[in-house]
Amino acid sequence: MSINTTFNQKTTQSGEPPMMMRMTNSSTPPLTPKNCLPIFVYNDYGKLIREEQQQPTDIITNNNNSMMRSMPTTNRWETNPQTPLSVSPFQPLLPIPNFSHAFIVGNLPPSVSVRRKNRKMSEKPKNNSAPSKIMHQLELSVLNNQRRIAPKGPLADISNIQLPQQESTNKSNNTTPKKPRIRQLMLTTPLRESLQSNQSARSKYIDEEANNYSINDSPETTIIKTSNTKDSEHKAAMATNLGLSTDDFECKPFETTTLPSVIDKNYLVVDKEGCTQLALLPNHIPTSVCKLIEVKCRKVSNLRHALKIQKASFYVNWWTKSQPMGYMCKDNESEIGKVVNEIAELLSDHCRNLLRMCNERVYKKISELKEDKFFAPCICFNILEHDLESRITKFHHDKMDYGVSVLFYFGDYSRGNLNVLDAGSSSTIVTRPGDAVILRGNYYKHSVQNIEPGNNKARYSIVFFAHSTHFLKKKYELSPAAAKKAFLVDNPDFVSIKKRKQASSSSDVSVKKSKKSTEDNVEFIQTHTYLGNGYKSGHKNYQYYVKFNNSDQKEWKSYESLPKQAVASYWVKFKKLKSLSNQ
Ligand SMILES: O=C(O)CCC(=O)C(=O)O
Numbered sequence: 318m319s320i321n322t323t324f325n326q327k328t329t330q331s332g333e334p335p336m337m338m339r340m341t342n343s344s345t346p347p348l349t350p351k352n353c354l355p356i357f358v359y360n361d362y363g364k365l366i367r368e369e370q371q372q373p374t375d376i377i378t379n380n381n382n383s384m385m386r387s388m389p390t391t392n393r394w395e396t397n398p399q400t401p402l403s404v405s406p407f408q409p410l411l412p413i414p415n416f417s418h419a420f421i422v423g424n425l426p427p428s429v430s431v432r433r434k435n436r437k438m439s440e441k442p443k444n445n446s447a448p449s450k451i452m453h454q455l456e457l458s459v460l461n462n463q464r465r466i467a468p469k470g471p472l473a474d475i476s477n478i479q480l481p482q483q484e485s486t487n488k489s490n491n492t493t494p495k496k497p498r499i500r501q502l503m504l505t506t507p508l509r510e511s512l513q514s515n516q517s518a519r520s521k522y523i524d525e526e527a528n529n530y531s532i533n534d535s536p537e538t539t540i541i542k543t544s545n546t547k548d549s550e551h552k553a554a555m556a557t558n559l560g561l562s563t564d565d566f567e568c569k570p571f572e573t574t575t576l577p578s579v580i581d582k583n584y585l586v587v588d589k590e591g592c593t594q595l596a597l598l599p600n601h602i603p604t605s606v607c608k609l610i611e612v613k614c615r616k617v618s619n620l621r622h623a624l625k626i627q628k629a630s631f632y633v634n635w636w637t638k639s640q641p642m643g644y645m646c647k648d649n650e651s652e653i654g655k656v657v658n659e660i661a662e663l664l665s666d667h668c669r670n671l672l673r674m675c676n677e678r679v680y681k682k683i684s685e686l687k688e689d690k691f692f693a694p695c696i697c698f699n700i701l702e703h704d705l706e707s708r709i710t711k712f713h714h715d716k717m718d719y720g721v722s723v724l725f726y727f728g729d730y731s732r733g734n735l736n737v738l739d740a741g742s743s744s745t746i747v748t749r750p751g752d753a754v755i756l757r758g759n760y761y762k763h764s765v766q767n768i769e770p771g772n773n774k775a776r777y778s779i780v781f782f783a784h785s786t787h788f789l790k791k792k793y794e795l796s797p798a799a800a801k802k803a804f805l806v807d808n809p810d811f812v813s814i815k816k817r818k819q820a821s822s823s824s825d826v827s828v829k830k831s832k833k834s835t836e837d838n839v840e841f842i843q844t845h846t847y848l849g850n851g852y853k854s855g856h857k858n859y860q861y862y863v864k865f866n867n868s869d870q871k872e873w874k875s876y877e878s879l880p881k882q883a884v885a886s887y888w889v890k891f892k893k894l895k896s897l898s899n900q
């Protein structure tokens with residue numbers, strides 16, 4: 318039996334640009350007790366079964382000069398003796414049976430029963446179903462992705478990185494058979510360059526993708542329905558994944574699952590494809606990691622106050638919204654962003670493993686984004702203090718999300734729970750420091766309760782988003798402005814949607830920026846801004862004015878670009894208002 322240890326290569330000295338961490342395979346800096354991190358040991362299914370304190374003397378290097386560590390001898394955290402201990406979370410997923418039911422883990426109220434009558438056992442997987450088409454198109458568009466590397470500065474350095482290969486890891490195994498096979502966290506991969514671009518395929522995909530992931534979609538509509546496996550197999554698989562006994566499970570069909578009013582224990586809602594759509598996993602993050610992260614969260618809070626920054630959400634890694642290309646988030650290189658990067662790096666592996674065991678579909682899809690340094694294209698760090706207005710305290714959908722996002726919680730606070738709307742009823746997910754939540758935020762509308770007042774009280778959440786647009790756009794490892802310039806050089810024929818609309822707008826349709834609402838002038842008020850520079854206290858809401866003529870021709874314009882789904886929902890309001898004004 319071999320145990321594989323995921324070693325999260327942490328060499329960051331405070332203040333050092335996080336990008337530099339990816340260069341360590343060419344010259345590995347010495348590890349000191351100060352910068353040593355715990356080592357996490359996972360079972361076959363990616364569940365964390367043990368945390369080991371790393372000893373500097375244990376560090377060895379393999380042929381690639383990657384850091385390795387000898388196998389720990391204690392099994393302090395092992396909870397389930399039946400849990401296999403042989404495969405690292407980096408090996409391919411073991412087949413997880415297709416789930417026909419949602420499994421709800423934890424103590425359920427007695428009223429929850431196993432309901433079988435709604436099961437559709439006869440449904441067969443469709444080979445040409447929408448999700449497989451989507452995956453195919455995603456592969457295409459990922460292949461079409463290219464990145465441009467900044468010519469100088471720390472960002473430029475990553476192009477020289479040699480990554481640890483699977484073979485070399487195995488080789489090092491052969492040469493040191495008594496050592497466990499240890500894989501180093503892959504922080505980057507070679508660039509996917511010189512791949513042929515197929516613009517028409519991509520634009521077709523963009524439309525289809527937008528339709529398929531509209532906010533009104535229920536998870537059911539994007540799921541291949543394969544329900545042939547037996548309940549007991551589902552239960553056993555999920556129990557093994559989570560290191561729990563099957564006695565802890567109740568199940569009922571996902572179609573009729575309504576969330577209880579309070580969720581404060583292990584809880585999962587699993588769809589027919591075996592993918593978790595919502596979960597609370599209390600105390601998921603090991604205490605020692607929590608402590609490390611708490612310090613960094615406090616640092617972000619202090620910097621935010623010291624620098625008098627108003628916004629309470631900080632984004633790192635990639636951003637793609639409102640632009641035809643992807644670029645490095647503005648926060649990436651800011652003082653706060655650097656700390657957020659450090660936090661993200663401490664959690665990236667946890668995110669990877671959670672998705673691996675709980676949502677294979679999103680796991681596989683994110684795995685396609687091999688060039689990303691974290692296991693999510695975009696990461697958001699939210700601060701909540703008692704009197705701090707934040708975008709997360711307002712009900713919202715995470716509109717750009719492809720599937721589920723993974724959230725982790727830290728800080729010192731009371732209240733600050735996550736409210737989730739499900740079929741009109743509200744459910745409160747109790748989120749405490751160290752907890753993990755999986756949330757399909759484009760389906761479940763959600764908001765966060767304000768925290769109770771108190772000195773130094775703060776709630777921190779870090780969200781690993783699976784934004785769909787990252788699969789569609791070329792990415793430039795540059796600032797937004799530089800990335801736009803580079804993109805325009807690469808795509809001289811590019812005409813923005815805005816310009817295309819302007820060119821095609823006819824004279825009988827006009828758009829006016831006016832405060833007046835007349836018969837022909839319909840006003841839309843966006844309730845709040847989601848992204849951009851973040852929600853600011855006292856921030857003026859954006860307004861949308863639309864004018865249309867009697868022939869019912871219509872045109873809309875926003876003064877801030879919106880996701881397609883949002884525009885669609887405004888359009889519904891627009892029509893409603895028009896019919897009202899006609900009455
Ligand atoms: O902090 C939370 O619990 C939720 C965060 C959230 O909804 C978001 O960042 O979009």
Ligand SMILES: [Fe+2]
Binds near residue numbers: 714715763
């Ligand atoms: Fe959200």
